[in-house]
Amino acid sequence: MTETKQVTTILFDLDGTLINTNELIIASFLHTLDHYYPERFTREDVLAFIGPSLFETFSRMDAEKCDEMIQMYRAFNHEKHDTLVTEYETVYETLDELKKAGYKLGIVTTKIRDTVNMGLKLTNLGQFFEVIVTMDDVKMPKPDPEPVLLALEQIGSKPGEAIMVGDNYHDVLAGKNAGTATAGVAWTIKGAEELAKHQPDYMLEKMSDLLQIVGVK
Structure with a gap:
């Protein structure tokens, strides 16, 4: 398991993680x-x-x-x-709880910004995020660490304080390569067993599992 200090920051993939695209x-x-x-x-x-x-x-x-x-x-x-496009179970409530508890939240995605904005507007999730890093912002997409490191730089956090959450091995490897803890989501369309092969530090059965991991509940 990646060694983390007290978690202050949670970065999320968008498609297949927060919203069902x-x-x-x-x-x-x-x-x-x-x-x-x-x-x-x-x-x-x-x-x-x-x-x-x-x-x-x-x-x-x-x-x-x-x-x-x-x-x-x-x-x-x-x-x-x-x-x-729809929103996954417990996503909105979890982001709301994390935001109220003072966590820094960001999105790291391989989508372009215009498409990201469409999804966030549709689901009303955009209000929760301080930083959104898209394909428009980087030279190397996930699993390269560049997008994760850019998000951390912009949000003012260190890798050891952060968790990268995603539904694909690109998300897990990007987090590992950047030095963050990682969480996979069991609702990935490719199957939880396939994602687990890449050894995320945590596997979420539903998004609200994050609250217990970081100590909100």
Whole structure:
């Protein structure tokens, strides 16, 4: 387990951690891939694409058409966003309790800021966060430590005081690489057992489990 001092700061991934964007992401990938590779990809195939940046995924398929594919993905994603996105159980209540208790809260995501803002506005979660680090802010996305370290710098905390919470191994490794404690979420679409292989310090069955971990309840 990563050694932590008293926790003052909690950083969260967004998709699949705070808000349920899984169906939106899957639909966006299938819409895009069916255009370029008709009937080649299934729902199960695209699960592996949840977590990495769009550039990482599409550039491996076709470097020349990568930007074009990202544009198609994002256009569909934004169009369907408010219809398909929901909030996970106990997320709002947990963030509210943590904020009232004085914890510094931030988001570290591989999404672009415009899409992040859509999700936070829809769920009314944006009020809780002091710092939001997106793909627009860094050169190297998770699992590189850059986004986590940038969030900590902006929020005024040290790695040993922080926990990185996420649904994907990219989140766990980014936290480990930055020197924070890490927490995986059991509701990850890829399965808790798969995420547990990357040895997060904690595994949350529901978001409110965080309150006991940091000593709020």
